[in-house]
Amino acid sequence: MRSKKTLFSIGVFLLLSAMSLIGSEAATPSPAKEIPISAEMKEKFPIKAHHAKLSLKCTDCHENQGDNPENFKLIGDEGCLSCHKSKVYLAERLKFMDTLHVNPHNSIHDGPKLYCDECHFEHQKSDNMCLSCHSNDVKLWMRETP
Amino acid sequence: MSKEMMSRRDALKLGVLGAGAAMLSASQAMAAAPTEKDVKFDEEYDVIVVGSGFAGLAAASKAAERGLKVLILEKMGRVGGNSVINGGAFAVPNNRDQKQFGIEDSAELFIKDALKAGLGINHVEMLEVIGKRAQETYDFAVKCGATFQAGKKPTWFGGHSVARTIVTSNMSGSAIIQPMAAFVEKLPGCKLMTRTKFDDFVMSADGTSVVGVTARTNYRFDNKLLSDDVENKSGEKKVYRAKKGVILASGGFSMDKVYRQLQDPRIIPTQDATNHEGATAGAMLKAFQIGALPVHIDWIQQGPWASPDERGFGVAPLLTQQGLFVKGVAVDVRNGKRFMNEMADRKTRADAEYVILHQDPKAFPVAIGTYNTFDEQVYAAVEKGLASGVMKKFDTLDALAANYKIPADALKETIKKYNEDAKNGVEDQFKKQSLKDVKGKEAIEMKGPFYGIRLMPKPHHTMGGLKINVKAQVISANTNKPIPGLYAAGEVTGGTHGASRLGSCAIADCLVFGMVAGENI
């Protein structure tokens, strides 16, 4: 009688453990299916050093855009902010610049409302929009746009 | 010298390009605005506003406040166009702050000033509306959330016979634009869409009235194109119905490389302007196509307070208008002499600078003054100007003269005479109004240090545009009567300011007539 009880509880324990294992397996997203990217494409669409350092793959940004890199589209603000949280959060990180009203993410003109790709381009040189009027000042205020 | 030749050659090139483009798109060249029978509407609003600057947002705010469902289309990614990079100066004739500080003003005096600067070709009935309704419009803007440096002595702008300008809290048009955009977006059924380009009007079946627009969402302006309006094909097509009508508030064309040069061949495509890159003529030309009357199109105002040492508007306009021009002088570097009333209207000053620059394109005149000339509001900008190198600071006049290659003795003589006149209350040779303030004192303080900024006019405001009446209705060339369903306000309209607009009158014009359009639609 006693051994049966023990067996039963061990059984329940194992079952629960197994279930928790299955559960955690299901919750962990499997890494995106690797899409072969030709060397030519990689050269044509280089990514920024800070993203390369994290070994990000094309599909980490171009999510659910099929498996043909030729058809990849712009990811828009939503894409960027899926990692970078929110424009307000990004502006907050440069709060010290607000003191002199030169925070590019919270400018006097636009507040934290500009499109990311007004200035930041992942596959080509970024272009600081502030420069179109403050050509001489921007280099004093901030580094080159990453 | 070769400047004219250059421009003629460029104009020729432009012509060739134009011909090529025309052949490629012959079918488009013949396309007239579609009628409601040709399209299927994707969405329906009461009012559609094209443009999100002062005029567009004032119109939208007023219409939305009246309970109408408003859609604002903005082709650029940022809201506000030129208005959001504007200096926030609003001429409010006969305002409350003037009364508080004992400044006597009237709508009549304002009209007189505007007519003088506009060379008398202004449409006076429009000025009357501004003169009468500016204070009320100011209050409406404040109601929508705009913030101003109220309760202070108004600022004195060039060409105005009294100080009547009130500046926004952050010295940028954004203190009007941001809250107004939020005001509209909060009202039920209203929407502001950026990167959405107005393409054409949709006309009623009989072709007489405007009933909607075609547009492209996800459109992306491309500054590398010679003519974005013609060449850019980005975005997805949408058609919107406007039950009550469309308000065109698409701004001026100071950055339209093709159209501005056709009006003034001196303005070559590479010429810098104070405007944002999207300030093009496309939307205005579409209104002409459906019969809108053009007025004063070739009067392109250039800002005489800009500097060749920075791009765009920059910091120089603040440091000269609210600084060096007020108590200081502007001199011709070749002879050290003054050549204009530094506080005259913009056209007078830009023309005076062009006289010099046409003789020697490298002889940029220099504005000179001492710290006493800077308005308290621009103290922060002083340092900015120095740090960026647009403005330079010198301990002595000799050092300044040496830097700009001005004959030192002639310069000292000029300043000596200027100071004497100001001190004795004698009217100087150019009849500068602002020197009355320094009677008995040195206008330029000889102990120094001295500040200098090089000057170059930049296209700033296109005076011409569509003809509207005092109700902001667009007048048709076919009927000389309003085009039903089409209103306009702001820089896209013409006539109000005549040949040249006085500083700080753009906000007045845009907000007043924007509001008027919003009331009447």
Add this chain to the structure above:
Amino acid sequence: MMKKILLFIKSKLFLFGAAGVFIGLLFSLAMYEGLHRTSDDKFCIVCHEMAPMVAAYHNDVHGGAGKTGIKVTCVTCHLPHDNVLAYIATKARNGVVEGAIHFFGNPDAIDWHANRANKEHFVEDEGCIGCHTNYKTNTNISAKGLKMHAHYESLKNTDKKIGCASCHAEVGHHGLKSMLNYYKPEYPYYNGKLDKQKEEVEKKLSETLK
């Protein structure tokens, strides 16, 4: 003689044992107390040049700014936890090096801004994971976050290994970049213009550390 001693010990085995345990416990208590007292910001800041980091830490959920007010000590994230010896050794080494810099070296020469480029080098991931055990499964984390955590996992034992701080740039120190700039501006343009902000931070910091 030896026998006698042995006998003596044998007879008092319990006593000796107890004494041993007691000494041991006392030692661990001292050790624990020592390590504990030398683990928080109040202790670390004595030698480490880290006023802006501490100020930013106090503004962070990890520094008590969250709803619960729970505080994680400096060493939780900044010292290795794989074994006690390594922990103590690193601690001792850091103590000597930082103390030396503080008292004899030139702390102003430390380029905080440049050091942030290797931020993951200053953070021990086991420290993070010690609390955030379910970082791979927590349903409060966005889908993208979980995907990236899986990415982190996949790089773990490779030469492309990344750290928690590689992405979580200001973790534990809310507003770190701004704090560092109040103390030492990154660009000369700001020199002398952020002093008011720095003063405010200093004032708050001295009150908190009292």
